Amino acid sequence: MVVTPWKVSGKVDYEKLIKKFGTQPLTKEILDKVKKYAGKLHFLLRRSFFFCHRDFDWILNFYESGGRFILYTGRGPSGPVHIGHILPWIFTKYLQDAFNAKLYFQMTDDEKFLIHHNFTIETSISYMYDNALDVIAIGFDKNKTKIISDVKNMGLMYKLTVKIAKHINFSVVRAVFGFEDSTNIGLIFFPAVQAAPCFLESELTGEAVPCLIPAAIDQDPYWRVARDIAPKLGYYKPAQIHSKFLPGLGREGKMSASEPETCIFTTDSPEVARRKVFNAFTGGQPTIAEQKKLGGVPEMCSVYHYLYWFFEQDDAKIKKVWGDCKSGRMLCGECKSILADKVEAFLREHQKRREKAKDIVEEYFLTNV
Amino acid sequence: MVVTPWKVSGKVDYEKLIKKFGTQPLTKEILDKVKKYAGKLHFLLRRSFFFCHRDFDWILNFYESGGRFILYTGRGPSGPVHIGHILPWIFTKYLQDAFNAKLYFQMTDDEKFLIHHNFTIETSISYMYDNALDVIAIGFDKNKTKIISDVKNMGLMYKLTVKIAKHINFSVVRAVFGFEDSTNIGLIFFPAVQAAPCFLESELTGEAVPCLIPAAIDQDPYWRVARDIAPKLGYYKPAQIHSKFLPGLGREGKMSASEPETCIFTTDSPEVARRKVFNAFTGGQPTIAEQKKLGGVPEMCSVYHYLYWFFEQDDAKIKKVWGDCKSGRMLCGECKSILADKVEAFLREHQKRREKAKDIVEEYFLTNV
Numbered sequence: 001m002v003v004t005p006w007k008v009s010g011k012v013d014y015e016k017l018i019k020k021f022g023t024q025p026l027t028k029e030i031l032d033k034v035k036k037y038a039g040k041l042h043f044l045l046r047r048s049f050f051f052c053h054r055d056f057d058w059i060l061n062f063y064e065s066g067g068r069f070i071l072y073t074g075r076g077p078s079g080p081v082h083i084g085h086i087l088p089w090i091f092t093k094y095l096q097d098a099f100n101a102k103l104y105f106q107m108t109d110d111e112k113f114l115i116h117h118n119f120t121i122e123t124s125i126s127y128m129y130d131n132a133l134d135v136i137a138i139g140f141d142k143n144k145t146k147i148i149s150d151v152k153n154m155g156l157m158y159k160l161t162v163k164i165a166k167h168i169n170f171s172v173v174r175a176v177f178g179f180e181d182s183t184n185i186g187l188i189f190f191p192a193v194q195a196a197p198c199f200l201e202s203e204l205t206g207e208a209v210p211c212l213i214p215a216a217i218d219q220d221p222y223w224r225v226a227r228d229i230a231p232k233l234g235y236y237k238p239a240q241i242h243s244k245f246l247p248g249l250g251r252e253g254k255m256s257a258s259e260p261e262t263c264i265f266t267t268d269s270p271e272v273a274r275r276k277v278f279n280a281f282t283g284g285q286p287t288i289a290e291q292k293k294l295g296g297v298p299e300m301c302s303v304y305h306y307l308y309w310f311f312e313q314d315d316a317k318i319k320k321v322w323g324d325c326k327s328g329r330m331l332c333g334e335c336k337s338i339l340a341d342k343v344e345a346f347l348r349e350h351q352k353r354r355e356k357a358k359d360i361v362e363e364y365f366l367t368n369v
Numbered sequence: 370m371v372v373t374p375w376k377v378s379g380k381v382d383y384e385k386l387i388k389k390f391g392t393q394p395l396t397k398e399i400l401d402k403v404k405k406y407a408g409k410l411h412f413l414l415r416r417s418f419f420f421c422h423r424d425f426d427w428i429l430n431f432y433e434s435g436g437r438f439i440l441y442t443g444r445g446p447s448g449p450v451h452i453g454h455i456l457p458w459i460f461t462k463y464l465q466d467a468f469n470a471k472l473y474f475q476m477t478d479d480e481k482f483l484i485h486h487n488f489t490i491e492t493s494i495s496y497m498y499d500n501a502l503d504v505i506a507i508g509f510d511k512n513k514t515k516i517i518s519d520v521k522n523m524g525l526m527y528k529l530t531v532k533i534a535k536h537i538n539f540s541v542v543r544a545v546f547g548f549e550d551s552t553n554i555g556l557i558f559f560p561a562v563q564a565a566p567c568f569l570e571s572e573l574t575g576e577a578v579p580c581l582i583p584a585a586i587d588q589d590p591y592w593r594v595a596r597d598i599a600p601k602l603g604y605y606k607p608a609q610i611h612s613k614f615l616p617g618l619g620r621e622g623k624m625s626a627s628e629p630e631t632c633i634f635t636t637d638s639p640e641v642a643r644r645k646v647f648n649a650f651t652g653g654q655p656t657i658a659e660q661k662k663l664g665g666v667p668e669m670c671s672v673y674h675y676l677y678w679f680f681e682q683d684d685a686k687i688k689k690v691w692g693d694c695k696s697g698r699m700l701c702g703e704c705k706s707i708l709a710d711k712v713e714a715f716l717r718e719h720q721k722r723r724e725k726a727k728d729i730v731e732e733y734f735l736t737n738v
Contacts, residue, residue, distance in 0.1 A: 110531045121532055151531070155524020162479045162520070163490055165555030170539065173554060185542060186534030189558035 003218050005177070006115070014051055014217075014244055021220050023052040023242060033060045038098035043313040044091045044243070050214065054223070055239035059212050063099060069210045070201045071095055072238070074106035074148075074194075077127035078116060081134040082263040083346075084246035087310060089138045091243070092214045096140060101212075103145045104197040104366075105135055110150040111193070114186040125151055129361065134266050136357035136364060137350050146366040150193055153366040157196045160203045165192035167229040176221045195226040198238040204368075210236035217242040246309055249280040249302045266354065270344040277303065277340040283325070284332035295328040303332070303339050311342040372587050374546070375484070383420055383586075383613055390589050392421040392611060402429045407467035412682040413460045413612070419583065423592070424608035428581050432468060438579045440464055441566045441607070443475035443517075446496035447485060450503040451632040452715075453615035456679060458507045460612070461583045465509060470581075472514045473566040473735075474504055479519040480562070483555040494520055498730065503635050505726035505733060506719050515735040517569075519562055522735040526565045529572045534561035536598040545590045564595040567607040573737075579605035586611040615678055618649040618671045635723065639713040646672065646709040652694070653701035664697040672701070672708050680711040 001010040003017060018025060026045070030053070035041045044050050059069050073092050075085060096103050113124035128149050135147060148157065173179050173191055201209045213223060220242065227237040248262035264273050283301030285291040298304035304325065312318045321338070324330035370379040372386060387394060395414070399422070404410045413419050428438050442461050444454060465472050482493035497518050504516060517526065542548050542560055570578045582592060589611065596606040617631035633642050652670030654660040667673035673694065681687045690707075693699035 110527070114531060114535050121528060151528050153524075154527035155522075158479070158523035158527070159490055159520050162483060162555045165558070166483050166553050168554045169551050170548070170554065170557060171550040174550070179539070181540040181543070182538050184535050185537045185539065185558050185561055186531045188539060189534070189554050192554055 005218050005221060008218050008245055012245065017217055018052050021052075021217065021224075021242075023054055023217075023220070023240070024057075025052050026050065026056070026241075030057050030060065033064070034098065037063075038094060042091055042094045043315070044087065044094075044309075046315065047308065048244075049087065049309055050091060050241050050243045052217070053239065053241045054227070055237060056212065056241050059210055059239045062210055067210070069099070069101060069212050069239075071099075071101045071103040072106070072197045072211050072213050073103070073215050074108060074197070075131055075135070076108045076112050077124060077131040078112040078119075079127060080265045080267055081131050082265045083310060084248075084263060086134060086138060086266065087246050088214055088216060088243050089135060093138050093140055095212070095214060096144060101144070102201065103140060104148060104200060105140070105145060106148045106150065106194070106197050107132065108150055108190075108194065109152075110154075110186065111190045113151075114184060114190065121151065125149070128152075132361050132364065133354045133357040134350075136361060137266075137353035139353070140364075142360070142363060145364060147364040148197060148366045154193075156204070156366055156368070157193070157200060160199060161192050161196045163203075163233060164195050164199070164226075164229060165189060167232050168192060168225060172225065176225055191222060191225055194222045195229070198223075198226045199230070199233060199235045202235050208234075208236060211238040213238055213240045215240065215243065216245055218245075247302060247305050249276055249306070251281050251302075264343060264347075266347065266350055268347065270347055273343050273347055274340045277306075277343060278336050280306075280336065282332045282335070288331060291331055292328040296325040296330075296332065298322050298325045301325070301335075303335050306339055307335075307342075311339060311346065374587050374590060377587050377614055381614060386586055387421050390421075390586065390593075390611075392423055392586075392589070392609070393426075394421050395419065395425070395610075399426050399429065402433070403467065406432075407463060411460055411463045412684070413456065413463075413678075415684065416677065417613075418456065418678055419460060419610050419612045421586070422608065422610045423596070424606060425581065425610050428579055428608045431579055436579070438468070438470060438581050438608075439570045440468075440470045440472040441475070441580050441582050442472070442584050443477060443563075443566070444500055444504070445477045445481050446493060446500040447481040447488075448496060449634045449636055450500050451634045452679060453617075453632060455503060455507060455635065456615050457583055457585060457612050458504060462507050462509055464581070464583060465513060470513070471570065472509060473517060473569060474509070474514060475517045475519065475563065475566050476501065477519055477559075477563060478521075479523075479555065480559045482520075483553060483559065490520065494518070497521075501730050501733065502723045502726040503719075505730060506635075506722035508722070509733075511729070511732060514733060516733040517566060517735045523562075525573070525735055525737070526562070526569060529568060530561050530565045532572075532602060533564050533568070533595075533598060534558060536601050537561060537594060541594065545594055560591060560594055563591045564598070567592075567595045568599070568602060568604045571604050577603075577605060580607040582607055582609045584609065584611065585614055587614075616671060616674050618645055618675070620650050620671075633712060633716075635716065635719055637716065639716055642712050642716055643709045646675075646712055647705050649675075649705065651701045651705070657700060660700055661697040665694040665699075665701065667691050667694045670694070670704075672704050675708055676704075676711075680708060680715065 001012055031045055071092055107128045109124040109128040113119045113121045132147055179188055198211045223238055223240050230237040250262035264276055280302045282303050283297030285294055307321055308318055370381055440461055476497045478493040478497040482488045482490045501516055548557055567580045592607055592609050599606040619631035633645055649671045651672050652666030654663055676690055677687055
């Protein structure tokens with residue numbers, strides 16, 4: 001199992017990650033509080049896609065006593081967006097709505113350029129704009145959402161970023177991120193850039209505003225560094241709520257853009273998406289007869305995972321899918337068809353919103369707070 | 370002898386520096402060309418204060434064949450400006466006028482904050498504004514001069530800076546600047562920031578414009594790095610013309626703000642400046658009688674150095690001072706008085722311009738090219 005900001009591979013043991021990273025599991029008390037403010041508990045919480053945290057309980061107490069907090073998440077624009085990327089964004093929108101929170105959404109177009117040998121800066125910027133359309137398509141409130149393109153918007157962040165950078169030395173980034181003598185100085189500086197949005201609201205408004213980061217757990221090393229230096233800057237330590245990874249349509253592991261047949265891109269045509277679903281790895285038996293007799297194995301079925309983690313948010317219905325599969329009542333083809341229809345409906349709607357986003361994308365970028 | 374961007378100490382052997390840094394001495398052919406365009410040869414060239422170069426001959430040929438070039442110099446705003454700092458700026462203005470060249474003047478307020486443990490970012494920014502007044506007081510053409518505060522103006526530079534940073538790794542900056550594991554990641558990134566203005570005109574206009582850097586020779590390591598990566602970015606290697614250091618009023622070494630009694634700040638009152646001149650180390654004899662008999666030693670006299678390098682630009686007059694000292698005709702008090710009057714006149718005029726600069730300083734900052 002490898003889980004770093006650059007690589008996730010192997011079968012991820014999330015219990016082990018909680019121990020390794022020193023995070024806290026989400027308690028019933030926390031979930032009850034979220035439910036109280038959101039009206040209902042998001043299926044990604046009910047189903048433990050978001051599964052651990054740091055200081056989320058503290059942030060909720062802060063909110064309960066009348067304080068406000070900001071949300072911060074982001075995306076490294078190194079290619080097209082797939083549905084594994086947007087799952088945490090959908091959850092972030094839920095938090096934005098529930099807590100009326102301002103969101104900083106960082107596009108690390110600088111880092112993606114710096115890390116990919118074959119990228120020009122224009123490649124990065126072009127993906128940044130492309131990916132921003134997906135962010136906007138999620139439906140974030142324009143008046144409470146600031147997209148930060150590091151390349152475009154560093155003007156407003158650089159002062160804070162150098163304040164952060166002064167507290168981080170090479171030993172630290174070597175230990176935390178595995179940087180080497182051959183690492184370029186842009187990447188070495190970058191952890192300061194990724195930490196900056198944690199404190200940007202406080203820095204620019206002069207009001208101490210804590211920050212909650214909903215993101216996949218592979219980004220945790222950045223937040224550990226940010227938490228270490230927060231007190232030195234006089235700001236609150238950023239809180240996190242960590243998600244798992246949406247598995248790919250292949251045998252196992254995180255959905256990855258580098259294996260395009262195993263993930264559904266937001267720009268895939270409905271036909272392409274359907275094909276990918278129908279080619280997916282399932283937990284079905286080799287023959288119809290065996291399937292009817294023995295039932296399927298949804299635990300290891302990527303089609304079931306897709307329904308469970310994304311497309312079938314109704315708990316009763318997903319339970320029925322599980323039972324019908326286990327009992328052999330439902331065959332894989334039928335199940336794939338259910339998923340394909342839902343994926344298609346989702347993509348049609350998302351792509352419509354994505355198209356509309358083209359007219360307003362500039363309005364989302366950070367020009368002030 | 371130590372000559373690095375952070376420390377200059379000991380008696381500087383400039384011949385040795387030329388060999389050590391691999392630069393070229395200024396030839397008569399180069400000086401003749403400069404004279405042709407400037408009308409007359411600047412006393413800092415006649416007296417070899419600017420004493421070596423890289424590609425200055427190439428830049429002049431480029432100019433002769435109809436090309437334009439930009440000038441780039443700068444200042445690390447870590448304290449008040451003294452007259453040792455502004456000597457290269459005076460020369461830069463001469464080049465600006467002679468070659469009708471646009472000037473980028475970088476204020477490395479980020480670096481000064483990052484390097485000084487006791488600096489807040491506000492300290493740096495405050496010195497940056499203060500020092501910018503001295504830059505403007507030199508009389509640079511407002512329409513052809515862009516002051517870059519890294520902290521204020523990184524918005525326009527960041528994209529270029531990360532392009533540069535991608536080509537520089539930790540091994541290089543460790544070897545060139547002596548960075549260590551304990552060096553903060555802001556300083557590690559900084560060589561890319563200091564390189565950026567070399568290429569900014571080309572980057573932002575899309576026209577390949579070479580750059581000439583008039584600066585003291587201690588900054589040379591930055592330009593060596595910038596020259597190495599220029600071809601990788603598709604830009605011209607920056608050319609340099611290097612100056613010596615104005616000695617202090619003490620026994621030897623560069624004028625240094627950390628020894629305030631040995632240097633004249635641009636904001637010193639005329640009285641304070643006079644006192645410093647009258648307390649200066651001279652090459653005079655212990656008694657008047659001996660001075661009259663043996664003559665003084667202008668080679669080791671800081672008062673003579675000040676006249677020679679700054680305040681007596683008339684060659685015939687400085688020759689007379691030399692002769693009058695050598696022969697014992699002039700006593701130190703008289704010589705100090707000549708210098709003090711000139712320093713006072715200079716400061717009064719400079720401070721008047723400096724005061725006026727307060728109204729227009731914002732107009733000089735980089736907001737576009």
